[in-house]
Amino acid sequence: MNATVAGLTWHSLVGRRRAVLLFVLPAVLLALALLVRLVSGQSAGAAADLLGSFSLGFLIPLLCLIAGTGAIGPEIDDGSIVYLLAKPLNRYVIAVSKWVVALGVIVIFGVLPTLAAGFIMAGSDSNLATGYAAGALLAGIAYATVFLLLAVLTRNAVVIGLLYALVWEAAIGGYVPGAQALSIQQWALAVTQKMVGDQASGLGIESAVGLGAGVTLLVVVTVAGLAYTGYRLRSIRINGDE
Amino acid sequence: MSSDSGAGSGVIHDIGFRHYEGPRLGRGYLIRSLYADSLRGCYGLGRSTKSKIMPFLLLLVMTAPAVIMAVVAGVLGLDELPLDYVSYIFALSSAITIFLAAQAPATVSRDLRFRTMPLYLSRPLTRNDYVLAKYGAMSTALFILIAVPQTALFIGALLAKMEFWPNAKGWAAGLLGAFLLSLVLSGIGLLIASITPRRGFGVAAVITVLLLLTLVSGVLSALSYENDQAALSAYFALLNPVSLVQGVLVWTVNAESTYPEPPPGTLGGLVFTAVMLLVIAGSYALLAARYRKVSAS
Numbered sequence: 001m002n003a004t005v006a007g008l009t010w011h012s013l014v015g016r017r018r019a020v021l022l023f024v025l026p027a028v029l030l031a032l033a034l035l036v037r038l039v040s041g042q043s044a045g046a047a048a049d050l051l052g053s054f055s056l057g058f059l060i061p062l063l064c065l066i067a068g069t070g071a072i073g074p075e076i077d078d079g080s081i082v083y084l085l086a087k088p089l090n091r092y093v094i095a096v097s098k099w100v101v102a103l104g105v106i107v108i109f110g111v112l113p114t115l116a117a118g119f120i121m122a123g124s125d126s127n128l129a130t131g132y133a134a135g136a137l138l139a140g141i142a143y144a145t146v147f148l149l150l151a152v153l154t155r156n157a158v159v160i161g162l163l164y165a166l167v168w169e170a171a172i173g174g175y176v177p178g179a180q181a182l183s184i185q186q187w188a189l190a191v192t193q194k195m196v197g198d199q200a201s202g203l204g205i206e207s208a209v210g211l212g213a214g215v216t217l218l219v220v221v222t223v224a225g226l227a228y229t230g231y232r233l234r235s236i237r238i239n240g241d242e
Numbered sequence: 243m244s245s246d247s248g249a250g251s252g253v254i255h256d257i258g259f260r261h262y263e264g265p266r267l268g269r270g271y272l273i274r275s276l277y278a279d280s281l282r283g284c285y286g287l288g289r290s291t292k293s294k295i296m297p298f299l300l301l302l303v304m305t306a307p308a309v310i311m312a313v314v315a316g317v318l319g320l321d322e323l324p325l326d327y328v329s330y331i332f333a334l335s336s337a338i339t340i341f342l343a344a345q346a347p348a349t350v351s352r353d354l355r356f357r358t359m360p361l362y363l364s365r366p367l368t369r370n371d372y373v374l375a376k377y378g379a380m381s382t383a384l385f386i387l388i389a390v391p392q393t394a395l396f397i398g399a400l401l402a403k404m405e406f407w408p409n410a411k412g413w414a415a416g417l418l419g420a421f422l423l424s425l426v427l428s429g430i431g432l433l434i435a436s437i438t439p440r441r442g443f444g445v446a447a448v449i450t451v452l453l454l455l456t457l458v459s460g461v462l463s464a465l466s467y468e469n470d471q472a473a474l475s476a477y478f479a480l481l482n483p484v485s486l487v488q489g490v491l492v493w494t495v496n497a498e499s500t501y502p503e504p505p506p507g508t509l510g511g512l513v514f515t516a517v518m519l520l521v522i523a524g525s526y527a528l529l530a531a532r533y534r535k536v537s538a539s
Contacts, residue, residue: 021446021447021450024454028458032461039469040469053457053461058453058457062446062450065446066443066450070442070446073442074442077441155442156292156296158445158446159296159344159445162340162343166449167303167336
């Protein structure tokens, strides 16, 4: 973890126009949560629906895609990564610093708004808010790692990440149950399901994987992804734009 | 050197290069070239192999189910296709959205990022012509993406000896849907993409905006439906560009709706059509306004 690298990454993520998107997404979530609360009152069912589809299904993957690829992608794109790599810094330290900043962005703009939206809609009813926030945090950690790695591996990181999050997890996962076993969203949902407890199935919170498998896979993906990102940074090839 | 030519008599010296005496092809030719080049660029033609992968993969994703459906219908001897033409478009709308998100920034961001705009604008091409060519190219690319599987369905239906006229009508409706959807989506996509010179961020921005609109419209629609406001619920479909076009098609060609509620009656149909035209004209006008501010130097 290197403070200077982290600071530079933070500025490149939050200091530019892309920050608008970062603010708009949680703002819309909170606005919808307020509206649901005003129209249907305190309701665990509505909260589970909105948090499941909007927060865990859309906000977290998209935010991780923006933060994870944005932490390193633009630098690789315009070639300025060489100035960073030329410094006497361990490449693993660079990878971890960027990952920590991406995670910070995800917590501020994704996890905390999820928690707040949960409390707005369901109060402290059946751990919904904390359950979904925990799920969002775990999913965020894994997504951020995967998307950071993708950004190091390929220039098409954003499109490939979108294909994974939208086509694999949402569309194919909807028709082919087996595809759900390889879905970060489902792994994190296992934790949410456990935290919500007995009411989970009544609220439609059902993960395709068990708790043990989910947590194990999340940890494996995160550690392995981060290690491989650092490893790839040791010998990265800088191409010109096509 | 030849400094004896006297003060104030600035000339461009003729140092013997051959002059160009061929025809000057003018604005129309420039627009057509830019259009053709951008359209080819949307499918990665004339660019590296890597940039061909994504568009053709998505074209495959769009077309494969149509071919499979046509073959299945032919083998089983069905009387009609398992999914009608217009529904097919909306069943695969996420692939269309991803294509737009991937290719709209590639179409406009590069010119902003590498400062190619001044080179275009130093020609007789006006800013408006540039917008026209790019908008046209992006819509044509999307139209091809949607129309190819429609045509595959139609040919498959004819080979399976289904009735000609119902299928021809369905195919025409599908092409109308392709036309409207490609105009609406490419306007929105290019407008968002033209704001940022960074391709990666442009991709994320386009998809985020479209998904956000889809989700917000879905949540609001479901919420008002549960509270017995069916008409209001139908009008929230206006927020989502895809279901907006679907609403227009439900009204004009009696398409089936996958969205909760079709727009209510003639008034609803007129409102949807008016909003759709407004979206197309508005995104074109905003794009033109955006390019009026692009520096020419």
